[in-house]
Amino acid sequence: MSSDEWQLVVFTASMALMATLCLIPPGVVLAWWLARRNWRGKMVVETLVSLPLVLPPVVTGLLLLKAFSRRGVLGAWLEEQWGLEVVFTWKAVVLALATMSSPLFVRTARAALEAVDPRLEQQARTLGAGEWRVFFTVTLPMAARGVMAGALLAFARALGEFGATVMVAGNIPGETTTLPVAIYHAVQLGQDEKAWHLAAVAVVVSFLAVGLSEILVRRRSG
Amino acid sequence: MIGALQLSFSRRFPTGAIIQVDDFLIPEGRGVTILFGESGAGKSTLIRVLAGLEKPDDGRLSVGEEWWFDTEKRIDVPASRRRVGWVSQDGLLFPHLSVAQNVSYGMRGGSKAAVKSRVADWLERMGLGGMENRRPSELSGGQQQRVALARALASDPALVLLDEPWSGLDRPTRERLRSELRPWLREAEVPVLMVTHDRQDALALGDRMAVMSRGRLVEQGEMEEVFCRPESAETAQLLEVETLARGRVLSCENGVAEVDCRGVCVVASEVPGLVKGGEVWVCVRGGDVSLGEVLLDHSSLRNQWWGRVVGLRQEGVAMRVELDVGFPLVALLTAASVEVLGVTVGREMVAAVKAQRVHVIPL
Numbered sequence: 114m115s116s117d118e119w120q121l122v123v124f125t126a127s128m129a130l131m132a133t134l135c136l137i138p139p140g141v142v143l144a145w146w147l148a149r150r151n152w153r154g155k156m157v158v159e160t161l162v163s164l165p166l167v168l169p170p171v172v173t174g175l176l177l178l179k180a181f182s183r184r185g186v187l188g189a190w191l192e193e194q195w196g197l198e199v200v201f202t203w204k205a206v207v208l209a210l211a212t213m214s215s216p217l218f219v220r221t222a223r224a225a226l227e228a229v230d231p232r233l234e235q236q237a238r239t240l241g242a243g244e245w246r247v248f249f250t251v252t253l254p255m256a257a258r259g260v261m262a263g264a265l266l267a268f269a270r271a272l273g274e275f276g277a278t279v280m281v282a283g284n285i286p287g288e289t290t291t292l293p294v295a296i297y298h299a300v301q302l303g304q305d306e307k308a309w310h311l312a313a314v315a316v317v318v319s320f321l322a323v324g325l326s327e328i329l330v331r332r333r334s335g
Numbered sequence: 336m337i338g339a340l341q342l343s344f345s346r347r348f349p350t351g352a353i354i355q356v357d358d359f360l361i362p363e364g365r366g367v368t369i370l371f372g373e374s375g376a377g378k379s380t381l382i383r384v385l386a387g388l389e390k391p392d393d394g395r396l397s398v399g400e401e402w403w404f405d406t407e408k409r410i411d412v413p414a415s416r417r418r419v420g421w422v423s424q425d426g427l428l429f430p431h432l433s434v435a436q437n438v439s440y441g442m443r444g445g446s447k448a449a450v451k452s453r454v455a456d457w458l459e460r461m462g463l464g465g466m467e468n469r470r471p472s473e474l475s476g477g478q479q480q481r482v483a484l485a486r487a488l489a490s491d492p493a494l495v496l497l498d499e500p501w502s503g504l505d506r507p508t509r510e511r512l513r514s515e516l517r518p519w520l521r522e523a524e525v526p527v528l529m530v531t532h533d534r535q536d537a538l539a540l541g542d543r544m545a546v547m548s549r550g551r552l553v554e555q556g557e558m559e560e561v562f563c564r565p566e567s568a569e570t571a572q573l574l575e576v577e578t579l580a581r582g583r584v585l586s587c588e589n590g591v592a593e594v595d596c597r598g599v600c601v602v603a604s605e606v607p608g609l610v611k612g613g614e615v616w617v618c619v620r621g622g623d624v625s626l627g628e629v630l631l632d633h634s635s636l637r638n639q640w641w642g643r644v645v646g647l648r649q650e651g652v653a654m655r656v657e658l659d660v661g662f663p664l665v666a667l668l669t670a671a672s673v674e675v676l677g678v679t680v681g682r683e684m685v686a687a688v689k690a691q692r693v694h695v696i697p698l
Contacts, residue, residue: 237429239421250440251429
């Protein structure tokens with residue numbers, strides 16, 4: 114593998130990692146609300162969470178672009194308040210990856226949290242534990258494997274994300290070009306060998322990530 | 336506990352079943368109250384409402400001067416702030432924590448060393464010495480229940496709630512746990528409320544009894560009261576014992592025990608655990624008592640007592656005859672027998688029971 118290819122892998126992996134890490138705290142919170150609470154309009158939230166799974170990725174990317182571009186609702190505010198520019202920077206890559214991976218993570222984490230026997234949580238409460246303590250000492254530890262499995266899935270998905278990324282982050286070599294984007298670009302330019310190289314790397318890394326996730330899930334239910 | 340506990344509540348379930356409890360009471364001070372009734376009577380719901388794990392549709396719960404729940408005044412103290420030690424049928428030990436971590440979960444304050452020694456103390460008392468680092472999955476059912484009990488007691492509760500704590504275990508383990516934990520429960524410094532459908536539990540452990548049937552609190556009171564003078568045939572049926580009397584063992588040998596019940600000598604078959612001078616409950620089923628006009632000589636009947644009929648009433652198809660033979664005794668006779676014998680209130684008669692039919696429970 115050449116140093117260019119290596120740089121691509123490192124960049125893609127680190128973007129995927131950052132997206133996953135940013136996704137975990139709010140994702141767990143959301144998963145917990147979905148797992149343990151009911152409210153009017155819960156269905157709407159559940160649908161929104163699943164949306165990136167179903168919408169064409171380019172559409173999701175387009176929506177993100179509209180919202181975060183310099184004239185967009187969120188983009189304008191971010192630039193005013195903190196001088197932050199999102200679209201067509203690495204931040205947009207993280208944004209796109211996190212958005213596209215969120216349904217996988219939230220759904221897996223939710224299932225893991227739901228699998229924790231609520232009576233154990235009740236027992237903890239009778240022993241004097243407030244809600245935070247119940248969550249951190251009982252619920253989360255018991256759901257940990259499932260949550261980790263979800264995070265690995267999210268990571269694997271983020272490694273392969275293309276449609277939304279190319280929309281909102283573009284293809285700026287060295288700045289926003291991820292592995293999948295580079296593969297597409299290579300094919301377009303007729304650089305077949307390069308494309309196959311990169312594709313092989315992508316397969317290996319994804320295989321490892323998903324495999325690890327499966328092992329974690331299996332051990333939890335074993 | 337800081338004062339008497341009073342609970343009234345109602346709850347309707349989606350299935351249509353209703354639970355309605357009026358004025359359930361646990362008086363101030365120590366003691367074991369048995370919440371007795373068949374499955375589905377609503378006992379677990381009552382316990383869960385006390386613990387704060389279930390919200391009634393309507394109700395009031397006060398402990399001494401404190402209000403823990405009141406639908407009208409919109410008071411609802413959350414479970415984590417009610418100092419209640421709850422042990423359920425399944426133990427519910429935290430599987431990812433060690434035995435020591437489980438037991439110390441509810442402990443407040445203290446240095447690490449202090450907590451460690453308190454945990455060691457509790458484990459010692461429960462017969463689990465040295466098991467600090469084991470995981471719940473490595474313990475037997477009986478051991479798990481002991482850890483669950485230690486965990487509840489170690490959290491320094493104001494009230495201990497046991498929801499059929501050993502009904503999920505096999506009989507020998509149940510009996511062993513009951514006899515080993517009996518001193519603990521009877522001498523605990525906080526009131527204990529124990530749910531059970533097992534008569535043996537009730538008799539061996541209870542100071543007070545509350546009976547529930549089909550969602551209602553049927554009656555409550557001191558053990559002897561509820562057993563001997565149940566207010567309803569329903570309760571009597573549930574308890575299956577019409578006569579309950581305290582006694583002291585005079586002798587026990589050759590398979591036979593003699594017990595002094597308020598001056599009357601009662602002969603029973605020996606059971607394990609009897610010691611001379613020990614206190615016992617003497618139980619006799621109404622259907623096992625026969626009445627006559629004279630004492631029988633040359634009979635195998637070891638128990639024949641003269642007594643006076645103090646009460647007579649119909650109970651279903653039987654007639655319930657209440658006698659005073661020195662202690663209150665109940666006989667269930669057919670209506671025909673009552674008529675033929677001419678049983679009337681005030682009449683002196685001989686009541687007889689085979690020694691085999693007198694059941695003794697050591698306290």
